[in-house]
Amino acid sequence: MRTVEEHLSRVLSLGSRLPAEPCPVGDGFGRVLAEDLAAVVAVPPFDNSAMDGFAVRAEDLAVGASLRVVGDIPAGATAVPRVGAGEAARIMTGAPMPPGADTVVPVEQTDQPMGAVSLPESVRVSAVVPLGRHVRRAGEDVAVGAQGLSAGQRWSPAAASSAASLGHGVVPLVARPRVSILATGSELVAAGRPLGFGQIPDSNSLLLSGLCRQWGAEVVSAVAVDDEPANFRAALTEALAADLVLTSGGVSVGAFEVVRQVVEGEVVFDKVAMQPGKPQASGLLTAPDGRRVPMLGLPGNPVSVFVSAWAFARPLIARLGGWDEEWRSVSMLALRGWKGPEGRRQFTPVRITADGVMPVHTLGSGSHLVASLALADGLAVVTEEATSVAPGDAVAVHPVGL
Amino acid sequence: MRTVEEHLSRVLSLGSRLPAEPCPVGDGFGRVLAEDLAAVVAVPPFDNSAMDGFAVRAEDLAVGASLRVVGDIPAGATAVPRVGAGEAARIMTGAPMPPGADTVVPVEQTDQPMGAVSLPESVRVSAVVPLGRHVRRAGEDVAVGAQGLSAGQRWSPAAASSAASLGHGVVPLVARPRVSILATGSELVAAGRPLGFGQIPDSNSLLLSGLCRQWGAEVVSAVAVDDEPANFRAALTEALAADLVLTSGGVSVGAFEVVRQVVEGEVVFDKVAMQPGKPQASGLLTAPDGRRVPMLGLPGNPVSVFVSAWAFARPLIARLGGWDEEWRSVSMLALRGWKGPEGRRQFTPVRITADGVMPVHTLGSGSHLVASLALADGLAVVTEEATSVAPGDAVAVHPVGL
Known part of the structure; x- marks a missing residue:
């Protein structure tokens, strides 16, 4: 019998990281960033105010100084007034600094109330703030060309948000592993269908496809196939369009073990020193397009399927998807x-x-x-x-x- | 200022569990089973063999006894031979027990080899097994009508597998909460689009939609909307087709806080004793179809959005979806x-x-x-x-x- 580690090591040797492909930033969660991502826009892209307040020239500031208000700058303003000596422009958080101004006085440090009030003609400053205060400079967080996100980053909502801020709409992510699932057994019928004599519902294709999706794979097909070797061979050939084929059942030592009958010689049938999950098949099969595609043949009992999938299919999916997989106990x-x-x-x-x-x-x-x-x-x-x-x-x- | 607990308690009071709807067993992972699920078929559905071996009559067993082999019963067999006195039928794991037989002798306890060998004319028994051994009785795991899965079960691959075995193809799951997301700000442009003067990429709609999907919600729309009150009101009215509306930005105390301008009076604007995330809006709005729909107005800074979403949006989504949500620290x-x-x-x-x-x-x-x-x-x-x-x-x- 092989140890669990020996079998896992063999399973992992069957696959390697899939190629990257462009993906919209808001999709692809769970996938892996394939390349370092540099900023294509500066963050922030322009000098802007860090506070709601008044954009001023620092040299005009004194406690009690009154400044003439020359305009209003909401966030997203496309035109901004010029601020001259003795002048101020009302400005909102994130709005572009107007030419001439170098400093922001928060509204709380003026005689103006907070909130949606009409633009005053003048503003009286109640505290002096130093030159440049409350101004976020263009590129002060990230300059154009500076590295933002690192290759290997697992794609997440926060990563998507960062990438967008760095100017990216599409990012190179390692392909999501595509998995085909074949539950073998002439006794299997689809969930919810009436059972004939000797038939049981197919539960393994649901279990495996659900687990693979939970782990970040894309399930391209999940079907039951009977124990007729020609039928299994045909289904397997179709399944090899995926990056990984998982089968359940048919790997043991009975007289009608269809997986064994069809692919013994091409893949290895092992006994692994574990319970449940002793009979395991693993190997590479040649797809119609010539690719060598890993196949794992799991046992047929649902608990064996569950355990084998966690122990072997999950690490291989992670290997294909390019992310680290630890068995965190x-x-x-x-x-x-x-x-x-x-x-x-x-x-x-x-x-x-x-x-x-x-x-x-x-x-x-x-x-x-x-x-x-x-x-x-x-x-x-x-x-x-x-x-x-x-x-x-x-x-x-x-x-x-x- | 309100405490985090006070605000959370208010947020949770805005929603309750959504109604259940029928869902195919292989979908709906993360959702919640709305009703107890009884077995509509017995598990197993028929007496079957627990081993690869020979179905016999226990009374015929003796060490060295030779039995005439009358047929072969693979799993899924639709016709089975009758086993008479002094007879045996070769049988596979999971295959239906033939009439006349009451016991299975594993192949290892006979003179027959394991594996895909041709059907012998007779089999010699090398060990006596007791009456009924290695036979799984119809319904011995679950009888028809017995409870299988309990209401409240979070839908998972294993639950889908169990439900299928219990005879279900479709199950009543609490609806997946549908969320609409509005990122407010006239400065926002969609990720990857060129930036004009004063513009920045919209990252919050990506962050919030990603988080909501990560938490099991369905995001029905996620868009940026400018600070023009009429535009926000129109977008909000559309957004109210969902079960929950999340907004970012526009809840603070500046002069152009569009969320505040449009819905103050309908929803409550609070200061919550947390950092980040102090300004928070929450309340119920009336959708065009008359439903009262919860809305959470989160601040606009990305870290504030992230924290507020984890602290308030996630528990409310869980409340709507009907699953327990613990803040596991x-x-x-x-x-x-x-x-x-x-x-x-x-x-x-x-x-x-x-x-x-x-x-x-x-x-x-x-x-x-x-x-x-x-x-x-x-x-x-x-x-x-x-x-x-x-x-x-x-x-x-x-x-x-x-």
């Missing part, structure tokens, strides 16, 4: 005990509470396995050496919430 | 010190490292204010009583990452 108290297998790392879906964690399958009176996974907000990871967790033990918990 | 070490105002709660964007936090505006050689917010993954919250944070102090940090 937090040490928490086990509120109930549970057993684990020797020699395999155990991943147990748990609910995180203020007091500690408990396995979700022990929750609720029904203890419905099928519904319990929805209660999980963490995966407790128990080492290969341990065979049980006792109440009060510290366990490593990886958050898996939305 | 974690105590972390300050790696650098900074000053704060007395009597106002201070929210400082910080970068979180393994060692502790530091204010983002002190990071990097350029210390560009405009770019620094993109580096924040936390908000450090300093109480009204404190006027400074020293290196080594513990501070409460609220995560704000993607």
